[in-house]
Amino acid sequence: MVAQATVAQARPESFAELAEKISPAVVNITTSTVVAGRTGPQGIVPEGSPFEDFFREFQDRQGNGDRPRRTSALGSGFVISEDGFVVTNNHVIDGADEILIEFFSGEELPAKLIGKDPNTDIALLKVESDKPLDFVNFGDSDTARVGDWVIAMGNPLGQGFSVSAGIVSARNRALSGSYDDYIQTDAAINRGNSGGPLFNMDGQVVGVNTAILSPNGGSIGIGFSMASNVVTKVVDQLKEFGETRRGWLxxxxxxxxxxxxxxxxxxxxxxxxxxxxxxxxxxxxxxxxxxxxxxxxxxxxxxxxxxxxxxxxxxxxxxxxxxxxxxxxxxxxxxxxLGRRETAEGNGATPAPEQPETVEKEILGLTVTPLTDDMRSELGVAEGTEGLVVTNVDESSKAFEKGLRAGDVLTEASQQKLTSVSDLEKRISEAKEAGRKSLLLLVRRGGEPRFVALNIED
The missing domain is CATH 2.30.42.10 (PDZ domain)
Incomplete structure (x- = not known):
């Protein structure tokens, strides 16, 4: 009975007071990008290829024509200083030529990009205001315990400001990169929440909501937030240098x-x-x-x-x-x-990946082919992105059940980057040899990342 009473006291009766206190610092982000139009898929694939039909259908959905068109995307962010510095995800603003910040009050201000770090998917923006802005502070993510209450704020599915609550489900998740340190939470995170804050009960930011594990693109209670102790180091460097400066051994x-x-x-x-x-x-x-x-x-x-x-x-x-x-x-x-990693990579110290072979193959119900520069333009994928384009999905396959569709881009498998079809085949073989029943894929659709666990059993 004592234990039950203790649990009851620990559970907050309401998050309303906390939400009211910190919500003025949470913002919605709208980006605008001009994309060059194309008249068709000529020059990308051989005439008469099945892939030509795929691209033509994709263009029809996007609005065909050779005139440039403007596209927009939605995300979230939060203010970290009264003079207008705003943190969000890199993938929210990547490639944008206009960034608009909407505050909880409804006020809108244009923002400029200060710097970004694709490795941790963090970007730092700045707005100019004639008055001090409400802001929130970072907390120590290392003190977050599994079972602690947290709340996520942002702009889910473009519906406007929203709050969701849950607990820390797991710590120290490594999903897609060398510098990852994700907090896993069951607080509802959906598309549009990207870049928004994950708060502890003291109103401190302990994570930046970045990705979800989902078979259909919606929240199933498995969301990932980049730990604040990673984010603060990146933000400090972006603020000082406009770029990251990591040590290199x-x-x-x-x-x-x-x-x-x-x-x-x-x-x-x-x-x-x-x-x-x-x-x-x-x-x-x-x-x-x-x-x-x-x-x-x-x-x-x-x-x-x-x-x-x-x-x-x-x-x-x-x-x-x-x-x-x-x-x-x-x-x-x-x-x-120590040297500087970014300089070393720029000087070619890290070997550049070989050009992917131009091959199309069906694997696990997915027909995939390496992503090329022309395909990036057609699909609106950020420059420099590597991976495999899904050109077709067998509707009777488990991949289709998991929500994978033509036009999706697979960038990683088992936390390793994909640049060729053979890379995917190797990851599947390794997973089977290790006795695993599924393969974790990082899938991008319209710039939004999500993780899909795809069954690989024969």
Whole structure:
């Protein structure tokens, strides 16, 4: 009875007072983009190809013609300072030439883009106002516990301001990138909620609502918010530099697995990151070698590849750090001065992916083909996006039941990027070998991301 009474006291009678307090800082975002028109699919696929019909039908739905047309999209965001800085998702504003912010009061102000980070899907905007704006503060997402109450605010399905409540369902979800740290929640998140805040009961932002796992595009109680402790670091850099500046070690690494423990002298558990290659860069200059197992970085234990990548990325560019490695059964301390990841990638330090092969294939009821530059234009996909275009879906397949349709773009499978049909086949084979019954796909439709767990059983 005491336990039941404690639970009853912990549950809030109403979220109204909290919602009233923080809602003035939550905004709706409308973007506008001019898209060049086309007269048809000529030059993209051979005349008479079934793919030609697919593109023609898609263009008919979008409004055919060779005149430029203006498209709009809706999303959410929140004000983080009285002088008008606004946080949202990158995919909400990506490619937009006009951004309009609508406040809870109904007032509208144009916004300019300060900077964006596709890796964490975060963007920073700025509006000019003749009066101080209501704003909210970030909280410490590391203190959020599974079971804590949270509320999501935003503009779901373009219907205007809305509030939903739920709990933290899981922590530390890694879904689609090296720097991910998602909070999973069952608070209702739908299309249009992207970029909106996830609040704790103190009215602090602990996450930025980014994606949902759904078979049909609507909320089924599995939503993901990028943790505030990731967002604040990105926002600070965007505000100061207009871009991110992440630390770069310059190694290729893989996880240490259980079957490696007996094979590597001095290794007593499956932890750390094994160096597989050391191209030109800070690590080579410092003396790291392929075969080294990195166990400690800058005084912190390295659990796995994901942990090391995040640790390095969150460290200041130019900082000299101490790395502990296991080499030939002995522990060695090595000092490395970190470079900048963005500069390294711009200089080609990270090999560019090969051009995808031009092939169309049916897999798991989906007919897919690699995304090309021309297809990006036709489908309104952001420049630089890589993946596979769904050209047809077998209506008797599980993929169709899950809501996948022609025109969807598959960008990742099992949290790994897709650039070719063979990539998808490999991910399916790996999942089957690992005994998994489904494959997690990151699907983009009209710029909106969602995760689909597709059954792969024969």
């Amino acid at each position: 310059g190694v290729r690494i893989q996880n240490v697995t259980e079957d490696m423990v007996d094979a590597i002298e001095g290794l007593d558990k499956a932890a750390g990151a094994m160096v597989t290659d050391v191209p030109e860069g800070p690590a080579r200059d410092a003396g790291l070698l392929a075969g080294d197992v990195i166990t400690t970085f800058d005084g912190k234990q390295v659990e796995d590849v994901r942990g090391l990548v995040r640790q390095v990325g969150n460290t200041d560019v130019g900082k000299t750090v101490r790395i502990v490695v296991l080499r030939d059964g002995e522990t060695k301390n090595i000092k490395v001065t």
